Amino acid sequence: MLNPDQLDRAVELLRGGGVIALPTETVYGLAANAEDELAVRRVFAIKGRPATHPLIVHLAGAEHLEAWAREVPAEARRLAEAFWPGPLTLVLRRTTRATDAVTGGQDTVALRVPGHPVALEVLRRLGGGLAAPSANRFGKVSPTTAEHVRQDLGSDVDLVLDGGPSTVGVESTIVDLSTGAPAILRPGGLATEDVERVLGREVPVRTSSTVRVSGSLASHYAPRAGVVLAEPAEAAERVRELRARGLNVGVLGPAHLVLPPEVARFDVPQDAGDAARVLYARLREADAQGHDVLVACLPQAQGLGLAVRDRLARAAAPRDPTPSH
Missing domain, CATH: 3.90.870.10 (DHBP synthase)
Structure with missing residues (x-):
């Protein structure tokens, strides 16, 4: 305190x-x-x-x-x-x-x-x-x-x-x-x-609604680097594709991913609660290293994994080219 x-x-x-x-x-x-x-x-x-x-x-x-x-x-x-x-x-x-x-x-x-x-x-x-x-x-x-x-x-x-x-x-x-x-x-x-x-009942998730709320725009929570979404099993292939295009690539995902040693990785734990706790800090760390693009591994859509997927999807969405401030 x-x-x-x-x-x-x-x-x-x-x-x-x-x-x-x-x-x-x-x-x-x-x-x-x-x-x-x-x-x-x-x-x-x-x-x-x-x-x-x-x-x-x-x-x-x-x-x-x-x-x-x-x-x-x-x-x-x-x-x-x-x-x-x-x-x-x-x-x-x-x-x-x-x-x-x-x-x-x-x-x-x-x-x-x-x-x-x-x-x-x-x-x-x-x-x-x-x-x-x-x-x-x-x-x-x-x-x-x-x-x-x-x-x-x-x-x-x-x-x-x-x-x-x-x-x-x-x-x-x-x-x-x-x-x-x-x-x-x-x-x-x-x-x-x-x-x-x-x-005691099912509650639908409606990310599109007539009621406007915070954090509901398509592009949000975005780092400077571009974000490409991938399931964990697809991450290594996406990294190869992006590096072949000459891009500086970082990976946001669990520590067990097998990646080329020269690729920067930013550990996001598999546990959804732990992943939520560090997600924004990892995005900021990746930005500080100046990567062109981040391959972000998606957690399962359950528990807090749903929130992490939502934030990553908005970070990966097309961005408004006009300045926000």
Whole structure:
């Protein structure tokens, strides 16, 4: 835990319209007072994020749900009781407390209670909500350490609170409960199987929806290098093909892969939870070595492997050629 002076300074900045970076268990967030529209717009400006792309509002506890959501279905309460604090975001119909600046003009708001003691203590002291997307430039690789934030944002952010490496490593799972039956709009740090276990029913994953949510664009979480997806058994052949074209190739995958000794490898464990924890750090390490392309091995689409596959697919998607900031 940080010392009280650092926490006091963070809250002072937030109350004065400042923007800070703070740790959560998923990734580091770029946080502003969710009820300060000018501060929220500054978050968009720092990230280079489209104003229609909504933010997640972080709360100190589930007891604050009714202040932000005018309808809280029973299934939302069950999920909150089971998984908050933690890597779960609920999309619900908003109250007037959630402004258009936060929701992207929609009638819904995304809410979560983060599972990190620093974030929770800042929220408790602030006494309100924090609009907090990932603390990086829009569309790029999310930060999982304070140093990642400093490298990406520099002096654009007023304060960076260092709470150590993120323990989950990928963003929260987003569950939409605003239109009746639940649906997962973004796989994340909470497995679909766990959501289904608590609700006692199948919950579809719909990565295309009329409800806009964070991290839902086709190209996202992207390193500078190009990303080529491969099943582990196909990785070596893809590497040979790309090297034959004269490309500087790196490989993102499990340590047991048999590759030419001169090919740089970035170990991503087979265990899905471990893979999620290190994914963004490995993408950043690969970028630091200046590779033209990364061959990324896909984990099985179960548990947190679904979230890892989602992030890699978006990293590999065709990119908007226009600058994001």
